[in-house]
Amino acid sequence: xxxxxxxxxxxxxxxxxxxxxxxxxxxxxxxxxxxxxxxxxxxxxxxxxxxxxxxxxxxxxxxxxxxxxxxxxxxxxxxxxxxxxxxxxxxxxxxxxxxxxxxxxxxxxxxxxxxxxxxxxxxxxxxxxxxxxxxxxxxxxxxxxxxxxxxxxxxxxxxxxxxxxxxxxxxxxxxxxxxxxxxxxxxxxxxxxxxxxxxxxxxxxxxxxxxxxxxxxxxxxxxxxxxxxxxxxxxxxxxxxxxxxxxxxxxxxxxxxxxxxxxxxxxxxxxxxxxxxxxxxxxxxxxxxxxxxxxxxxxxxxxxxxxxxxxxxxxxxxxxxxxxxxxxxxxxxxxxxxxxxxxxxxxxxxxxxxxxxxxxxxxxxxxxxxxxxxxxxxxxxxxxxxxxxxxxxxxxxxxxxxxxxxxxxxxxxxxxxxxxxxxxxxxxxxxxxxxxxxxxxxxxxxxxxxxxxxxxxxxxxxxxxxxxxxxxxxxxxxxxxxxxxxxxxxxxxxxxxxxxxxxxxxxxxxxxxxxxxxxxxxxxxxxxxxxxxxxxxxxxxxxxxxxxxxxxxxxxxxxxxxxxxxxxxxxxxxxxxxxxxxxxxxxxxxxxxxxxxxxxxxxxxxxxxxxxxxxxxxxxx
Amino acid sequence: xxxxxxxxxxxxxxxxxxxxxxxxxxxxxxxxxxxxxxxxxxxxxxxxxxxxxxxxxxxxxxxxxxxxxxxxxxxxxxxxxxxxxxxxxxxxxxxxxxxxxxxxxxxxxxxxxxxxxxxxxxxxxxxxxxxxxxxxxxxxxxxxxxxxxxxxxxxxxxxxxxxxxxxxxxxxxxxx
Numbered sequence: 195x196x197x198x199x200x201x202x203x204x205x206x207x208x209x210x211x212x213x214x215x216x217x218x219x220x221x222x223x224x225x226x227x228x229x230x231x232x233x234x235x236x237x238x239x240x241x242x243x244x245x246x247x248x249x250x251x252x253x254x255x256x257x258x259x260x261x262x263x264x265x266x267x268x269x270x271x272x273x274x275x276x277x278x279x280x281x282x283x284x285x286x287x288x289x290x291x292x293x294x295x296x297x298x299x300x301x302x303x304x305x306x307x308x309x310x311x312x313x314x315x316x317x318x319x320x321x322x323x324x325x326x327x328x329x330x331x332x333x334x335x336x337x338x339x340x341x342x343x344x345x346x347x348x349x350x351x352x353x354x355x356x357x358x359x360x361x362x363x364x365x366x367x368x369x370x371x372x373x374x375x376x377x378x379x380x381x382x383x384x385x386x387x388x389x390x391x392x393x394x395x396x397x398x399x400x401x402x403x404x405x406x407x408x409x410x411x412x413x414x415x416x417x418x419x420x421x422x423x424x425x426x427x428x429x430x431x432x433x434x435x436x437x438x439x440x441x442x443x444x445x446x447x448x449x450x451x452x453x454x455x456x457x458x459x460x461x462x463x464x465x466x467x468x469x470x471x472x473x474x475x476x477x478x479x480x481x482x483x484x485x486x487x488x489x490x491x492x493x494x495x496x497x498x499x500x501x502x503x504x505x506x507x508x509x510x511x512x513x514x515x516x517x518x519x520x521x522x523x524x525x526x527x528x529x530x531x532x533x534x535x536x537x538x539x540x541x542x543x544x545x546x547x548x549x550x551x552x553x554x555x556x557x558x559x560x561x562x563x564x565x566x567x568x569x570x571x572x573x574x575x576x577x578x579x580x581x582x583x584x585x586x587x588x589x590x591x592x593x594x595x596x597x598x599x600x601x602x603x604x605x606x607x608x609x610x611x612x613x614x615x616x617x618x619x620x621x622x623x624x625x626x627x628x629x630x631x632x633x634x635x636x637x638x639x640x641x642x643x644x645x646x647x648x649x650x651x652x653x654x655x656x657x658x659x660x661x662x663x664x665x666x667x668x669x670x671x672x673x674x675x676x677x678x679x680x681x682x683x684x685x686x687x688x689x690x691x692x693x694x695x696x697x698x699x700x701x702x703x704x705x706x707x708x709x710x711x712x713x714x715x716x717x718x719x720x721x722x723x724x725x726x727x728x729x730x731x732x733x734x735x736x737x738x739x740x741x742x743x744x745x746x747x748x749x750x751x752x753x754x755x756x757x758x759x760x761x762x763x764x765x766x767x768x769x770x771x772x773x774x775x776x777x778x779x780x781x782x783x784x785x786x787x788x789x790x791x792x793x794x795x796x797x798x799x800x801x802x803x804x805x806x807x808x809x810x811x812x813x814x815x
Numbered sequence: 816x817x818x819x820x821x822x823x824x825x826x827x828x829x830x831x832x833x834x835x836x837x838x839x840x841x842x843x844x845x846x847x848x849x850x851x852x853x854x855x856x857x858x859x860x861x862x863x864x865x866x867x868x869x870x871x872x873x874x875x876x877x878x879x880x881x882x883x884x885x886x887x888x889x890x891x892x893x894x895x896x897x898x899x900x901x902x903x904x905x906x907x908x909x910x911x912x913x914x915x916x917x918x919x920x921x922x923x924x925x926x927x928x929x930x931x932x933x934x935x936x937x938x939x940x941x942x943x944x945x946x947x948x949x950x951x952x953x954x955x956x957x958x959x960x961x962x963x964x965x966x967x968x969x970x971x972x973x974x975x976x977x978x979x980x981x982x983x984x985x986x987x988x989x990x991x
Binding site for chain 2: 213341342371372412413414415507508511567568569570578579580604605606607608609610665666667668729730733734781782784785788789791792793795796798
């Protein structure tokens with residue numbers, strides 16, 4: 195029976211069966227989920243018809259967790275147990291953030307946690323709750339399991355913040371197809387490929403983060419030329435400006451946490467009202483009414499808006515284009531409804547920005563479209579997205595200086611190697627300190643990780659040759675390895691930012707989050723391994739059908755097929771551990787075949803280039 | 816894919832300083848369309864890993880060949896001269912004097928009445944010098960005069976740094 199099962203690719207899943215991918219916009223203030231149905235990407239509503247899920251999580255004394263509007267209702271009565279804007283705290287340490295009306299505890303490794311009635315809760319855990327609710331909404335709407343998810347992150351999110359986001363997804367049990375930059379997702383949603391070629395600027399001012407991205411679209415490739423921003427600047431800051439204007443007028447200097455959080459939410463409403471009206475009444479409970487005119491408000495937020503414009507100019511410079519070269523400007527994020535923001539952006543770029551797609555939902559819609567491609571429904575999807583890292587990655591060198599290995603705005607994925615040497619005679623170890631940022635002094639950069647290369651043979655200073663290799667994947671996540679060339683001593687780590695979770699932490703949390711008994715857990719792990727085996731067999735069979743004749747010798751093919759048969763048998767009868775080992779072994783055995791297939795497609799690609807597909811932006815350099 | 820092959824052969828270009836950027840960009844896009852990890856997001860872990868490696872190699876090769884200075888240094892490394900040896904090249908005093916003068920101009924910028932015009936002249940001067948050095952570099956490389964080519968490359972490094980500083984200053988002026 196097993197024989198039949200592997201020779202028929204349709205056994206486990208029909209090759210053209212539709213897979214389900216969802217896109218999630220995990221926002222500071224609001225989050226939402228979208229998916230492609232009947233060819234159109236659209237946001238999904240909950241059972242009450244609401245598309246937007248407020249990014250608020252409440253932790254009760256008895257351990258119950260509320261997400262969204264129900265949690266929102268508890269903000270003023272239970273401020274410490276009701277977490278808002280957790281995105282601001284992702285991948286951050288105590289020193290990075292203000293109090294914001296929370297009680298913080300610092301856990302091991304400097305990671306920040308909120309002290310709640312249900313114990314310490316990290317921003318990663320709270321984000322995972324939001325992701326769970328949205329993924330469940332996706333499953334219920336689609337009536338099936340989710341095969342993969344694209345989660346958007348601000349383009350300006352650094353390594354630590356991206357890693358924290360991915361950790362949250364892992365914790366929520368989701369398969370992440372890609373972390374996608376929010377501005378890029380928005381550009382995809384606008385489907386600007388019709389105006390090819392073109393330069394697009396995406397101005398994204400959300401609840402807590404600001405991004406500006408300059409993209410170039412040409413021949414089906416959407417390339418981010420430069421990105422800039424501030425991962426701690428957003429609508430929240432405008433709200434705070436209003437609170438700081440109102441409280442002193444009532445003679446309140448030190449509001450308690452409940453009042454402060456209430457004020458912030460009132461301020462947000464006032465700000466939103468001012469986008470449609472010329473003045474607003476601000477009524478803080480128990481205090482006389484205050485009136486705020488739009489003009490006065492604009493005066494108060496001018497400096498913040500100017501900060502965003504400065505970032506726009508730097509991004510233009512980095513992209514080596516002028517504001518007047520831009521063909522389309524896209525506005526994303528609820529805060530771009532503020533008239534002063536719209537007007538300032540229009541003035542900078544000398545053109546009216548596009549906002550025909552709701553700025554609250556555009557990112558999720560773009561993410562859903564990309565999820566549909568990545569999950570395998572459109573394997574030859576027309577559009578290819580080439581993204582960049584927003585901040586330089588480098589190492590600490592002598593004198594506490596940062597040496598950039600991969601400069602900002604480098605297209606990812608990227609791998610780069612740089613050689614270093616010892617500075618003392620007989621030095622046998624070298625500390626590698628990985629940093630991210632644009633400043634020269636390491637104190638001004640973010641410390642991502644430290645590790646040590648040991649076992650360097652004692653030599654005179656400067657004789658050892660230590661190759662440090664940086665590799666950034668398509669999610670913008672970094673791994674670093676170091677190798678002493680003369681002896682081959684090697685040390686390798688995947689960077690886990692200083693404020694991140696270790697893999698064991700995540701595994702522990704995932705385990706703890708299962709409320710089931712031990713055998714349920716084993717059953718689940720077995721099911722996961724069976725799924726992995728199925729996937730591998732399916733993929734490999736499809737690859738063999740397509741390319742075995744051209745790329746493998748008879749013997750190579752026979753060996754692979756024998757191993758596949760063995761795995762197919764184990765899939766039914768083996769133990770979890772055996773199955774796992776066999777999946778890994780088949781993976782390794784098929785590596786040569788995978789490499790040959792990719793080489794074949796490269797050859798194909800190069801043969802496919804003809805003169806008429808060449809671009810017009812060239813010339814001799 | 817051979818990750819040790821010279822970047823030029825990846826794009827099927829001759830190893831020279833003058834590069835057909837149209838062909839470079841066209842091949843780059845074709846390669847990424849085939850190799851980018853997005854094309855393998857639902858493929859096996861092995862293929863995903865290879866895609867990250869291959870695509871990363873293509874990006875590094877493309878970035879190196881696209882930027883004139885990095886391309887120059889790369890050509891020198893192919894000729895057996897590493898970055899350290901390049902940096903150790905002897906530079907004539909006349910060039911260094913001229914660099915100091917340009918640098919002094921930059922430093923006095925904040926006191927000028929009409930900084931914009933002066934900046935424009937300065938950038939034009941840097942550009943002209945750069946073009947001349949590019950010519951020298953290409954010639955020496957063709958003639959296989961590696962030391963002389965390296966000297967030109969070092970001078971280009973000086974100019975590159977100066978230009979970056981001038982541009983930073985220019986944007987600082989814009990922000991005022």
